[in-house]
Amino acid sequence: MQPFLEPDSPRVRSAMEANQVEHMTYLARSLPGAIVKDTPGLLLVDSGLPCNTFNVVCRARLERHEADARIAAAVSHFRDKAFPFAWWVGPDAAPEDLDARLSAHGLVNAEQELGMSMDLSRLPGLALPSGLCIRRAEDEHTLTDFARVVAANWEPADPHVLDFYARTAHVALAPDSPIRFFVGYLDGEAVAASECHRAWGVAGLYSVATVRHARRRGIGAALTLAPLLDAREAGYRTATLQASAQGQGVYSRLGFVPQGTFREYQ
Known part of the structure; x- marks a missing residue:
């Protein structure tokens, strides 16, 4: 178990995103037929259900020279199955132009949310x-x-x-x-x-x-x-x-x- 973080800890922002990523993957890892591709720089969760609530790509920490190829592969994974999915871009995502690259691959910014702590x-x-x-x-x-x-x-x-x-x-x-x-x-x-x-x-x-x-x-x-x-x-x-x-x-x-x-x- 991770130590409890104090509200003023400089690690709260990274823990917030890590918590979200864990939330997106924890149950999916036990789901028959689901695919969780946990690779350096990117995490893909395919629940096996045609539902973008449970089909996600997240925790992008991509090197610039590989970013487009890995984005294309992740997008193709779901498009080849005709499955909806959501790509979540957190505050520490990389490369810094990830949003523009996702748009270039045909993805649309559907929602923006504010990460908050208390x-x-x-x-x-x-x-x-x-x-x-x-x-x-x-x-x-x-x-x-x-x-x-x-x-x-x-x-x-x-x-x-x-x-x-x-x-x-x-x-x-x-x-x-x-x-x-x-x-x-x-x-x-x-x-x-x-x-x-x-x-x-x-x-x-x-x-x-x-x-x-x-x-x-x-x-x-x-x-x-x-x-x-x-x-x-x-x-x-x-x-x-x-x-x-x-x-x-x-x-x-x-x-x-x-x-x-x-x-x-x-």
């Missing part, structure tokens, strides 16, 4: 909205509820999300799993989800989601706080996340500070 000692207390209870997923039924909420981010709901978590449940729920899944139930209905991946000395927050009809009630805020408070209780001092433009203000008010940008190319 001192967990600054967390406020958790106040649950009326009718809401939060459970940590410790069995397949609750993990399925988590997956259903996440899948509902798409319209129609993405069935590949349900498939992925069903097929990796034995690893996701194992006692030594670094991932904690949380589900919010409003009057007994699963309406919100979040997860925390504990790796590289930081607690990475992911998959914060609330179904449409339960939004604007403080439920998303509760599902943000619950995994962070859980991580703090376990000794973690620093949390990290990648925030969309819509979420940056919310996380800033909570105490998160910028640590660099992440770009998603498709």
Whole structure:
């Protein structure tokens, strides 16, 4: 286990990206039929599912003389299978003109997110909205509820999300799993989800989601706080996340500070 990182450590930014990379690969490594190509300078994850949530290229640290050939090979891997995928460019990606090279290979910058970190000692207390209870997923039924909420981010709901978590449940729920899944139930209905991946000395927050009809009630805020408070209780001092433009203000008010940008190319 990596030592807990202090919020002011100069290693927080690199740990933030390493945590994200670990989050993208941990369950995929156990998925039958998945391919994880972990090579110097580049990591490719092919889940075997036609879903760019789980098909990713990341952790690019490419030498300039080889960059175009390796980009072409990674892009061809998915295009030859007609599989969607996402290429994530983190704050320490190389070469420095990687974005331009990805564009030249036909990829489009679909989203930009702000990497952020937080001192967990600054967390406020958790106040649950009326009718809401939060459970940590410790069995397949609750993990399925988590997956259903996440899948509902798409319209129609993405069935590949349900498939992925069903097929990796034995690893996701194992006692030594670094991932904690949380589900919010409003009057007994699963309406919100979040997860925390504990790796590289930081607690990475992911998959914060609330179904449409339960939004604007403080439920998303509760599902943000619950995994962070859980991580703090376990000794973690620093949390990290990648925030969309819509979420940056919310996380800033909570105490998160910028640590660099992440770009998603498709």
